[in-house]
Amino acid sequence: MKSLKTFMAIALTVPLLFACSSENSEPATDQVYTIKVTHEEYADTVPDLYAKELARRVEEKSNGRIKFEIFQVGQLGVGVDLIEHLLTGATQMAIVSPGNVATIVPEGQIFALHYLLPTDVKQAYDFLAESQVAKKDLPAIYAEKNLKLMDLWPLGGSNWLTKKNIQSPADYKGMPFRTMDTPLIIKNYEAYGANPTPVPYTDVYSGLQLNMISGVENPLGALVDMKWYEVQDYLVMSNHIMYLEGVFLNDKYFNALPADLQAIMSETIDEMHGYAYELQEKANNDAAKVLADNLEVIELSDPQLAEFKEAALPVRDYFKNNAGERPAQILEKLEDEIKEFEKRQG
Numbered sequence: 424m425k426s427l428k429t430f431m432a433i434a435l436t437v438p439l440l441f442a443c444s445s446e447n448s449e450p451a452t453d454q455v456y457t458i459k460v461t462h463e464e465y466a467d468t469v470p471d472l473y474a475k476e477l478a479r480r481v482e483e484k485s486n487g488r489i490k491f492e493i494f495q496v497g498q499l500g501v502g503v504d505l506i507e508h509l510l511t512g513a514t515q516m517a518i519v520s521p522g523n524v525a526t527i528v529p530e531g532q533i534f535a536l537h538y539l540l541p542t543d544v545k546q547a548y549d550f551l552a553e554s555q556v557a558k559k560d561l562p563a564i565y566a567e568k569n570l571k572l573m574d575l576w577p578l579g580g581s582n583w584l585t586k587k588n589i590q591s592p593a594d595y596k597g598m599p600f601r602t603m604d605t606p607l608i609i610k611n612y613e614a615y616g617a618n619p620t621p622v623p624y625t626d627v628y629s630g631l632q633l634n635m636i637s638g639v640e641n642p643l644g645a646l647v648d649m650k651w652y653e654v655q656d657y658l659v660m661s662n663h664i665m666y667l668e669g670v671f672l673n674d675k676y677f678n679a680l681p682a683d684l685q686a687i688m689s690e691t692i693d694e695m696h697g698y699a700y701e702l703q704e705k706a707n708n709d710a711a712k713v714l715a716d717n718l719e720v721i722e723l724s725d726p727q728l729a730e731f732k733e734a735a736l737p738v739r740d741y742f743k744n745n746a747g748e749r750p751a752q753i754l755e756k757l758e759d760e761i762k763e764f765e766k767r768q769g
Contacts, residue, residue, distance in 0.1 A: 453488075454488065455487065455488055455489075455490055456488060456489050456490070456680060456684065457489075457490045457491070457492060457515075458489060458490070458491050458492070458515040458516050459491075459492045459494065459513075459514040459515055459516070460474050460478070460491055460492065460493045460494065460514070460515070460516040460517070460518065461494045461498075461499055461500075461505045461508065461509075461514050461516070461517045461518070461519075462474055462493070462494075462495065462496065462505075462517070462518040462519065463496050463501070463502075463505070463518070463519050463520065463523075463624065463668075464495065464496055464645065464648060465495050465496060465648060466495055468644070468645070468648045468706070469578055469644060469668075469699070469702045469703050469706050470518045470578070470668060471493070471495060472702055473518065473668075473695065473698070473699055473702060474491070474493045474518060475493065476695065476698060477491070477691060477692065477695055478490075478491035478493065480691050480694070480695075481687060481688060481691050484687045484691060485684055485687050488684060489684060489687070489688070494514070496624065496625065497625050499513075499514065501623055501624050501625055502519075502523050502603070502604070502623065502624060503523050503526070503604075505517045505519050505523065506519065506523050506524050506527065506570075506671075509570065509671060509672075509673055510527075510568070510569060510570070510673070512673055512675070512676060514673075515672060515673050515676045515677075516670070516671065516672050516673075517671045518668055518669070518670055518671075519668065519669060519671065520603070520666065520667060520668065520669065521534055521575070521667060521669045522534075522535050522603050522605040522608060523603070523605075524565070524570065524669070524671075525605045525606065525607065526605075527568050527570075528561075528564055528565055528568060528570070529746050529747065529750050530560075530561060530564050530746075530749065530750045530753045531561065531565075531669075532605060532606065532607040532608075532742070532746070532750075533607075533742070533750070533753060533754045533757060534575075534664070534665070534667050535605060535607045535608045535611065535664065536607065536611070536664070536735070536738060536739055536742065536754075537611050537663040537664055537731070537732070537735035537738070538663060538664075538731070538732045538735055539664070539739075539757070539758075539761070540577075540664070540665045540761065541665075541761070541764070541765065541768075542580060542662045542665075544577055544579060544580055544665070544700075544703070544704070544707075545700070546764075546768060547577045547580075547665045548576060548577060548696070548700050549764075550760075550761065550764050551575050551576065551577070551667075552696060553764075554757070554760050554764075555756075555760065556753060556756055556757045556760060557575050560753060560756070561575075561753070564749075564753075565671070565674075566674050569673060569674045569675055570671050570672075570673070570674060571671065571672040571673070571674040571677050572669055572670070572671055573670040573671070573672060573688075573689070573692045574669070574670040574692050574693070574695070574696055574699075575667050575668070575669050575670075576667065576668055576670075576696055576699040576700065576703075577642075577665040577666060577667055577668075577703065578642045578644070578645065578666045578667070578668050578703055579642030579643060579644060579645075579665075579666060579703045579706070579707045580642060580662040580663075580664070580665055580666070581640045581641055581642055581661070581662070581663060581664045581665070581666045582640065582641075582642070582643065582646070582658060582659060582660050582661050582662060582663075583638055583639075583640055583657075583658070583659040583661050583663075584638065584639050584640070584641070584646050584651055584652060584655045584657070584658055584659075584718075585598075585637060585638040585639075585655060585656070585657045585659060586631075586634075586637045586638065586655055586656050586657070587637060587638070587656075587657065588657055588659075588719075588721060589638070589657065589659045589661075589721065590659075590721065590723065590727055591727060591730055591731075592614075592615040592616060592730060592731060592734040593616065595612065595615035595616050595617040595638075596616040596617070597616070597617070597618055598617045598618060598637050598638055599617075599618045599620045599635065599636045599637055599638075600612050600617040600618065600619055600620060600636065600637065600638040600639070600640075601620055601621075601622045601627055601630060601631075601636040601638065601639040601640075602619045602620065602621055602622075602640075603621065604621035607738065607742060609621070610738050610741055610742075611735060611738055614734055614735060614737060614738050615731075615734055617638075620635070620636050622635075622636060624649075627639055627649065627651060628649060628650060628651055628653075628654065631651055631654045631655060632654045638655075639651055639655075640661075640663070640664075641666065642666050642703070642706075642707055642710075643706075643707045643710040643711050643714060644703065644706030644707045644709070644710045645666075646658075646710065646714065647709075647710035647713050647714065648706075648710075652713070652714055652717050652718055653717075655718065656718060656719065657718060657719050657720075657721055658714050658715075658718045658719070658720045658721065659721045659723065660720065660721065660722050660723060661723060661728075661731065663731065663735070668699070670692055672688075739754065742754060743755070
């Protein structure tokens with residue numbers, strides 16, 4: 424099935440690859456460029472609404488010289504499929520978690536570390552908007568792999584949806600917990616004593632329903648969008664990571680666009696940073712009400728949170744010791760930036 428989706432995606436876009444194959448040529452001003460966008464969620468979720476609004480603004484600013492086609496999760500694949508299509512040029516943009524790029528760019532895994540970024544969503548947005556790691560270092564690293572990282576923004580703080588009342592790391596012992604197939608995410612749950620179990624995003628509901636897995640993480644809005652709460656019992660307000668969405672373009676495709684269209688794309692994505700915050704805030708607030716009506720909500724105390732934070736710390740050392748010299752340096756620089764940011768926040 425995966426190979427079929429890859430073939431379909433490539434077949435749809437072969438003409439576009441040749442249309443923008445030369446960085447030195449200057450296309451006619453009436454030439455139309457079509458950008459195929461993939462994302463990780465279904466219709467009218469935060470990534471989908473973001474993609475639609477981005478398309479509206481860019482098409483308007485470019486007087487129709489840029490058009491968008493938006494593909495929701497599953498239409499051209501899931502997870503790493505979306506990155507593979509982007510790398511080959513079968514699609515031109517993907518709005519996905521950096522975790523899906525982890526096997527290609529290990530530095531991107533750092534955002535999967537528990538209790539690293541500020542746990543307040545607005546503070547996380549503000550931090551990412553000024554972080555040199557997020558704005559300069561990581562984009563330069565992604566560019567080495569023909570990926571242009573245009574923006575990073577939180578989809579919201581991730582929390583745990585479980586069939587067991589989780590209040591300490593010890594409660595995770597032996598639990599089959601769904602994770603993305605990302606080494607560092609798996610390591611996080613091994614640190615709690617869980618049994619991390621990678622499951623494709625679109626198969627999680629059935630996995631929970633059939634007791635193949637007993638827990639899952641995501642921002643509140645995504646937990647409701649995917650209806651996972653229907654087959655779980657507890658919502659544990661852990662806020663252990665900020666689930667990030669990266670706005671990626673195929674770097675060669677972007678560089679082949681006329682300069683004025685490159686400018687329109689860049690300035691519009693910058694403008695959309697605040698719009699993304701508004702989208703996730705509404706989605707997560709609405710979802711919190713749904714979840715509270717259907718599940719037992721566990722609010723972790725400060726001492727309980729401190730226990731999880733302490734259990735998670737060795738995973739940072741594991742990353743620094745095993746990911747390589749440059750990834751370790753990137754993490755240390757990010758830690759320094761966070762400390763300085765939090766100091767200014769008081």
